[in-house]
Amino acid sequence: MSVGIVQEQTVTLNVDLRLESGRILGPITQVYESYGTLNADASNAILVAHAWTGSAHLAGRSFEGDTKVGWWDAIVGPGKLLDTDRYFVICPNVIGSCYGSTGPASINPKTGKRYNLTFPVITVRDMVRAQALLLDHLGINKLVTVLGGSMGGMQALEWGTQFPDRVASIIALATTAAPSPQAISLNAIARWAIFNDPDWKKGEYRKNPKDGLALARGIGHITFLSDESMQSKFGRRYSAKDGFFDFFGKFEVERYLNYNGYNFVDRFDTNSFLYLAKALDLYDVSLGYESLHEALDQIRCPVQLFAFSSDWLYPPYQTEIMATVLKELGKEVEYHLISSPYGHDAFLLEHETFAPQLSGFLEKVQPPGRQKL
Amino acid sequence: MSVGIVQEQTVTLNVDLRLESGRILGPITQVYESYGTLNADASNAILVAHAWTGSAHLAGRSFEGDTKVGWWDAIVGPGKLLDTDRYFVICPNVIGSCYGSTGPASINPKTGKRYNLTFPVITVRDMVRAQALLLDHLGINKLVTVLGGSMGGMQALEWGTQFPDRVASIIALATTAAPSPQAISLNAIARWAIFNDPDWKKGEYRKNPKDGLALARGIGHITFLSDESMQSKFGRRYSAKDGFFDFFGKFEVERYLNYNGYNFVDRFDTNSFLYLAKALDLYDVSLGYESLHEALDQIRCPVQLFAFSSDWLYPPYQTEIMATVLKELGKEVEYHLISSPYGHDAFLLEHETFAPQLSGFLEKVQPPGRQKL
Numbered sequence: 194m195s196v197g198i199v200q201e202q203t204v205t206l207n208v209d210l211r212l213e214s215g216r217i218l219g220p221i222t223q224v225y226e227s228y229g230t231l232n233a234d235a236s237n238a239i240l241v242a243h244a245w246t247g248s249a250h251l252a253g254r255s256f257e258g259d260t261k262v263g264w265w266d267a268i269v270g271p272g273k274l275l276d277t278d279r280y281f282v283i284c285p286n287v288i289g290s291c292y293g294s295t296g297p298a299s300i301n302p303k304t305g306k307r308y309n310l311t312f313p314v315i316t317v318r319d320m321v322r323a324q325a326l327l328l329d330h331l332g333i334n335k336l337v338t339v340l341g342g343s344m345g346g347m348q349a350l351e352w353g354t355q356f357p358d359r360v361a362s363i364i365a366l367a368t369t370a371a372p373s374p375q376a377i378s379l380n381a382i383a384r385w386a387i388f389n390d391p392d393w394k395k396g397e398y399r400k401n402p403k404d405g406l407a408l409a410r411g412i413g414h415i416t417f418l419s420d421e422s423m424q425s426k427f428g429r430r431y432s433a434k435d436g437f438f439d440f441f442g443k444f445e446v447e448r449y450l451n452y453n454g455y456n457f458v459d460r461f462d463t464n465s466f467l468y469l470a471k472a473l474d475l476y477d478v479s480l481g482y483e484s485l486h487e488a489l490d491q492i493r494c495p496v497q498l499f500a501f502s503s504d505w506l507y508p509p510y511q512t513e514i515m516a517t518v519l520k521e522l523g524k525e526v527e528y529h530l531i532s533s534p535y536g537h538d539a540f541l542l543e544h545e546t547f548a549p550q551l552s553g554f555l556e557k558v559q560p561p562g563r564q565k566l
Numbered sequence: 567m568s569v570g571i572v573q574e575q576t577v578t579l580n581v582d583l584r585l586e587s588g589r590i591l592g593p594i595t596q597v598y599e600s601y602g603t604l605n606a607d608a609s610n611a612i613l614v615a616h617a618w619t620g621s622a623h624l625a626g627r628s629f630e631g632d633t634k635v636g637w638w639d640a641i642v643g644p645g646k647l648l649d650t651d652r653y654f655v656i657c658p659n660v661i662g663s664c665y666g667s668t669g670p671a672s673i674n675p676k677t678g679k680r681y682n683l684t685f686p687v688i689t690v691r692d693m694v695r696a697q698a699l700l701l702d703h704l705g706i707n708k709l710v711t712v713l714g715g716s717m718g719g720m721q722a723l724e725w726g727t728q729f730p731d732r733v734a735s736i737i738a739l740a741t742t743a744a745p746s747p748q749a750i751s752l753n754a755i756a757r758w759a760i761f762n763d764p765d766w767k768k769g770e771y772r773k774n775p776k777d778g779l780a781l782a783r784g785i786g787h788i789t790f791l792s793d794e795s796m797q798s799k800f801g802r803r804y805s806a807k808d809g810f811f812d813f814f815g816k817f818e819v820e821r822y823l824n825y826n827g828y829n830f831v832d833r834f835d836t837n838s839f840l841y842l843a844k845a846l847d848l849y850d851v852s853l854g855y856e857s858l859h860e861a862l863d864q865i866r867c868p869v870q871l872f873a874f875s876s877d878w879l880y881p882p883y884q885t886e887i888m889a890t891v892l893k894e895l896g897k898e899v900e901y902h903l904i905s906s907p908y909g910h911d912a913f914l915l916e917h918e919t920f921a922p923q924l925s926g927f928l929e930k931v932q933p934p935g936r937q938k939l
Binding site: 213214215216310313314371372373375377378379381382385386389390391404405408411412415418419420423424427428429437438439440442443444445447450451467468471474475477505508 | 586587588589683686687744745746747748750751752754755758759762763764777778781784785788791792793796797799800801802810811812813815816817818819820823824840841844847848850878881
């Protein structure tokens with residue numbers, strides 16, 4: 194069943210958040226959506242953390258007649274995997290994004306102008322610290338779980354390591370303790386594509402620099418798919434409109450990247466894209482610790498990790514390293530490798546495959562009837 | 567031993583070559599280098615085919631005091647893998663390139679101006695047909711072998727299928743019967759990066775559009791390396807010059823891509839890069855045949871195929887498909903999977919690893935003392 198029509202909420206906190214970089218950010222606005230009802234002792238909350246270009250609009254529709262549902266509607270609702278008859282599910286938009294929370298496209302109240310490149314570089318840890326402030330504001334001390342894929346998975350890891358007393362469990366999908374140089378290099382190409390666009394104007398554009406941003410997004414799509422999914426989706430089919438020997442002729446896969454790249458220009462801010470790409474690349478759960486062991490040793494709750502066989506952006510071996518270290522540390526950890534052709538995107542598409550494990554894990558964390566975390 | 571100082575040769579043929587596209591190209595200039603001596607009955611010639619941005623300068627030095635040797639000097643010379651005491655080794659620059667053979671940067675004798683985008687789209691088959699004309703001119707009817715990696719391997723396959731009577735063997739490394747949509751998509755991004763550069767001017771630039779071409783080359787480098795080689799070469803090291811939280815701060819891998827990208831601008835023509843990228847993407851040994859089986863059934867000589875474990879541009883499974891089909895057809899085929907961390911570049915770097923198999927294969931094709939092909 195659907196959660197129906199959902200309004201996003203906005204909270205502005207008059208804080209000066211000291212970021213990982215040492216710089217100060219404040220006041221901080223955060224937009225979120227929530228589904229289900231928070232119980233009396235606020236012990237049934239689940240936080241779903243979104244990925245790079247995601248938003249707070251996790252589930253349901255935004256208005257009567259809205260033809261699109263939230264980005265992970267399939268798993269949130271009455272009777273669904275995250276059962277809103279039971280859980281209060283909250284999805285905050287991360288700081289740095291352009292979907293309502295404070296980011297480079299926001300007006301800096303101190304200057305009255307858009308931050309643009311005066312916005313500080315933020316980390317996934319900063320995002321999570323802002324989320325903790327939001328939960329303070331909402332009177333939620335502890336979460337049943339934090340669940341997310343990709344950058345959402347990084348947020349789950351940060352909740353586990355930075356706020357070990359505030360999570361009863363974490364669930365991270367298609368993520369990594371720190372992106373590989375190959376993953377970084379692909380984001381580097383995306384950044385470069387934007388920097389090359391004269392319309393970017395060092396972040397001082399009025400309108401998105403469309404060619405640079407579309408190209409940057411095109412690169413992203415390659416990393417979200419897999420060799421296998423591209424084979425079955427496009428193969429080597431050539432655009433029917435173009436001659437095979439036309440200089441500007443395109444393969445179908447090429448058209449797909451173009452089409453989706455330019456579509457993206459209408460829905461995402463270029464500077465936000467750059468800041469979040471940076472946060473992804475800088476991400477390292479070990480930052481500030483001597484080792485991965487020391488970092489993961491902060492965790493004091495059960496951990497569930499999912500990796501997807503054809504994900505080459507954050508390949509399974511990277512999740513396996515975390516699972517191994519957590520086991521060595523004597524932590525309660527489940528690791529599931531899901532066989533899927535869908536590449537990195539699999540975490541959004543394979544929910545029916547991993548639902549049994551995920552709901553089994555949640556039952557263990559908070560058996561029905563037990564409310565106290 | 568080195569082949570010493572080598573002069574490139576230039577041959578212009580007054581022909582009208584009917585290309586795969588149906589368009590006509592002519593006259594055709596081809597530059598080549600050769601090493602060793604062609605024997606009396608011209609039965610000791612080996613053709614080495616270069617890759618995308620390669621040249622005819624396969625081995626040796628171009629002048630006294632030249633500090634750089636040719637691109638595959640390690641395997642060509644007296645006593646080396648391709649022993650120039652025994653073989654006459656020839657390396658032609660492909661048409662479409664910018665290193666002397668007719669390409670988009672050449673002057674069209676019919677107009678007195680650079681071809682630029684009036685240059686016809688060419689295929690790997692067209693390159694090989696031009697090479698066959700060059701060999702006619704040189705009086706070489708049959709080759710001991712055609713050897714090449716990547717686009718060079720495609721040329722070897724075309725020699726085997728299009729000129730079965732003119733090759734006693736073919737050796738293809740790190741190649742594919744047809745690039746996957748993933749490989750195509752990465753070239754598509756490279757093209758797009760150039761198209762986005764206002765200095766490209768639809769090919770009518772005077773100076774290379776440097777930002778677009780450098781970026782395009784950066785993408786190439788990612789595909790030539792591997793996750794593993796990037797890990798050991800760069801890891802997640804951050805540039806010592808940059809602050810970790812600087813917006814424009816760079817990882818070492820990012821600096822490497824930038825540095826090599828801009829270096830490339832000084833040595834390669836943008837339009838050539840685009841035409842050859844197109845030839846790579848269009849490549850399909852089956853073009854004009856009913857099936858891969860029918861295409862490979864044209865081959866009438868022993869075939870040796872090498873794939874490299876960490877090559878994700880043309881992954882081993884693609885070579886295995888060819889090996890399987892050739893076996894099914896009853897052809898004489900050797901397939902070797904070389905374990906290497908170097909990605910696609912491995913074909914240039916692992917010569918010591920594959921030397922025993924390659925020289926064993928050559929001995930079988932032309933035992934010492936036997937000259938007749």
